[in-house]
Amino acid sequence: MDAINLGQTLQYTAYLLALSELIVGLYVLVLNLHHTSNRHVAALLLMISANSFAIGAFAAARSAAPLSSAAQAEFPALLLAASTPAIQPLLLLTSVSLLRPAWLQTSRVRWLLRLAYALILLPVVLTAADAGGYTVAYFGTAWWYSGIGGGYTGDASTAFSGSTLVLEQTFSSFTSGSYNQTVRLLTFGISTTITLLFCLYIAAFDRKASRVTRGLAWMLAVATVLASGLLAGVSLVVLTRQTIPQSIAKLGTSAVFVLVYAYAAFRQMMFAERRMQRGSLQVRLLALNMVVVVPVLAGLTYFVISQSRRLLEEDASQNLRQTSHSLASSTALWLELNTNALTALASQPDIRSMDADQHLPALKALANAYPEMYLVSTTDRSGLNVARSDGHPPSDFSGRLWFQRAMQG
Secondary structure (H helix, E strand, O other): OHHHHHHHHHHHHHHHHHHHHHHHHHHHHHHHHHOHHHHHHHHHHHHHHHHHHHHHHHHHHOOOHHHHHHHHHHHHHHHHHHHHHHHHHHHHHHHHHHHOOOHOOOOHHHHHHHHHHHHHHHHHHHHHHHHHOOOOOOOOOOOOOOHHHHOOOOOOOOOOOOOOOOOHHHHHHHHEEEOOHHHHHHHHHHHHHHHHHHHHHHHOOOOOOOOOHHHHHHHHHHHHHHHHHHHHHHHHHHHHHOOOOOOHHEEEEEHHHHHHHHHHHHHHHHHHHHOOOOOOHHHHHHHHHHHHHHHHHHHHHHHHHHHHHHHHHHHHHHHHHHHHHHHHHHHHOOOOOOOHHHHHHHHHHHOOOOHHHHHHHHHHHHHHHHHOOOOOOOOOOOEEEEEOOOOOOOOEEOOOOOHHHHHHO
């Protein structure tokens, strides 16, 4: 599979995953809007959906025309910068809401969990401050988001080859602000570690946890380890300069988290807690139908519009290339014909004689043969006209750049 086909496959896969994650997230939310675990799981799935959509849009920008690829990559880059770090602390809060929802109301640990909420907002706020209006460093901060910059080429032929333009390195390149190490440590490092330790504690050491809760805790812990291992494994392959895009690993981890956390939410809701549903049955059924139908229609509309735009851009680019090639060929032919005509004129004995009376017939003949030439003249080494086809008085061309360069060879 060549790079362009791989890019399109990645784009369509990311869009399909984003749509599925959006539907599942809204479905979980509508099932029981009033329960904290449903809200947290829904928020997690919607954040992952936005991240998957950004990966697809980033791949689409790479496949676009070079002149528009950087502009199209700006929005998904912003979305990736805001959503990717926010997923990690949101995983922690979602795990707590599923396994120990009472902790969200306990004063002893609630202030710690509020830090996780702050970490979710941190990359969003920093990205907005760094790139207001999609302009890099709009407020002159560059704390987290540093922009696409001049390194983004949009060249699909190299976008997935080697290790220079894989998504992770590109993500690092446009999130290289002054506080990037702090953001990465708090979100990717500390938040992920705490999530894993919390799930292992519930699964292995919390004797008050039910059998179902411990099973869910093991499942969440395994999912966290699996996702981290997948990213680490692909990162190792990237360091060895192989050809596996980091974006594939990101989509894989997104799919793992969606399956595991959605299942955990349904498991807790249907079997562990038997949560009561609020509202009339007709309203809830209508809402459930809407969260499936509306995203599908919106996704199809966006797909049709984006594909139509891509086809129009490709057609325009092809027409421009053909026009440019035709114009270059015509210009080259025109230059060749004129050069041959001047060469033939300069080789005539009448011209070599440097006699004005002998020059004039030859100059007029050339002007008649090439009507686009408004003047055909000869000059001596001082820049003065020897003869002119238009019959005007001789002119001094010694100050003209073309004459000076001709005399310089």
